[in-house]
Amino acid sequence: MLREIMAALDPQPGQVIVDGTLGGAGHTRALAEKVGKDGLVISLDRDPGAIERAEAALKGLPVILAESNFSELQEVLDEIKVGKVDGMMLDLGLSSDQLADRERGFSFNSDGPLDLRFNINEGKPASHLVNTMKEANLADLIYEYGEERFSRRIARKICEVRRERPIRTAN
Numbered sequence: 214m215l216r217e218i219m220a221a222l223d224p225q226p227g228q229v230i231v232d233g234t235l236g237g238a239g240h241t242r243a244l245a246e247k248v249g250k251d252g253l254v255i256s257l258d259r260d261p262g263a264i265e266r267a268e269a270a271l272k273g274l275p276v277i278l279a280e281s282n283f284s285e286l287q288e289v290l291d292e293i294k295v296g297k298v299d300g301m302m303l304d305l306g307l308s309s310d311q312l313a314d315r316e317r318g319f320s321f322n323s324d325g326p327l328d329l330r331f332n333i334n335e336g337k338p339a340s341h342l343v344n345t346m347k348e349a350n351l352a353d354l355i356y357e358y359g360e361e362r363f364s365r366r367i368a369r370k371i372c373e374v375r376r377e378r379p380i381r382t383a384n
Contacts, residue, residue, distance in 0.1 A: 215243055218302055224248050228299035232256040233283030236304060238267040244302075245274035255298070257281045257289060259331040280332070327383045343380050348372045 218240060224230050224247035232241045235258035245254045254276045258264055264280050271278070279289045283303055290298070329339035343351065352368035355361050374380060 214304070215239060218304075219243060219247070222300040222302060224252070224300060227251040229253045229255070229295060229297065231286065231298050231301040233286065233301060233303040234258060234305060235260075235263050235267055235278065237263070238270050240302060240304060241267065241276055242271060242274065245271065245276050248275060250275055253277065253295070255279065255289065255293070255295065257283050257286065259335070261332060261334065324382045324384050327381060329383075340379070340381050343371055344375050 222230065222244070224244050226247070226249040228248045229252060230244045230248060232244060232254060233256075235241055235256040238256070241254050241256040245252075248254060252275055254274070256267070256276060257279045258267075259280065259282050261280055264278050267276075267278055277293055279293075281289050290296070327338060327340040327343065330336055342354070346354065348368050348371075351371060352364045355367055356364035361367060371380065
């Protein structure tokens with residue numbers, strides 16, 4: 214997908230580009246190399262781990278990293294005093310790093326904690342929701358966000374299991 218993004222954005226020296234979803238930093242690196250020292254790439258990610266990993270990998274490149282959601286882009290731009298951007302990209306979804314991290318709970322193949330948060334410092338983990346929500350609300354949540362037609366049946370089973378013991382893991 215990198216080739217397609219680079220072709221679509223066609224970053225030029227001196228431009229300001231936003232990567233609204235830093236992830237593994239591959240797109241940010243390629244964009245920063247194209248805009249050069251007179252340009253800037255502003256990369257956002259809600260995951261503090263992604264920011265931390267990218268800081269070392271992108272050292273020396275014209276990049277500003279912000280632990281933020283792309284929906285808060287205007288606030289980030291205001292804070293760093295950037296009034297105009299020349300291009301923007303979003304690679305939405307989970308990163309392979311998030312899927313592979315057993316502590317995040319994004320995979321059924323792991324007995325790690327059922328968390329499911331992009332930023333583990335915000336909100337409550339998914340285990341809290343599945344252990345405290347009313348069955349009808351849980352079914353609605355599964356239906357709306359998971360587009361699961363068997364959401365009522367799944368919610369009922371979750372509630373049966375949690376009556377015996379709290380649900381703490383993804384598997």
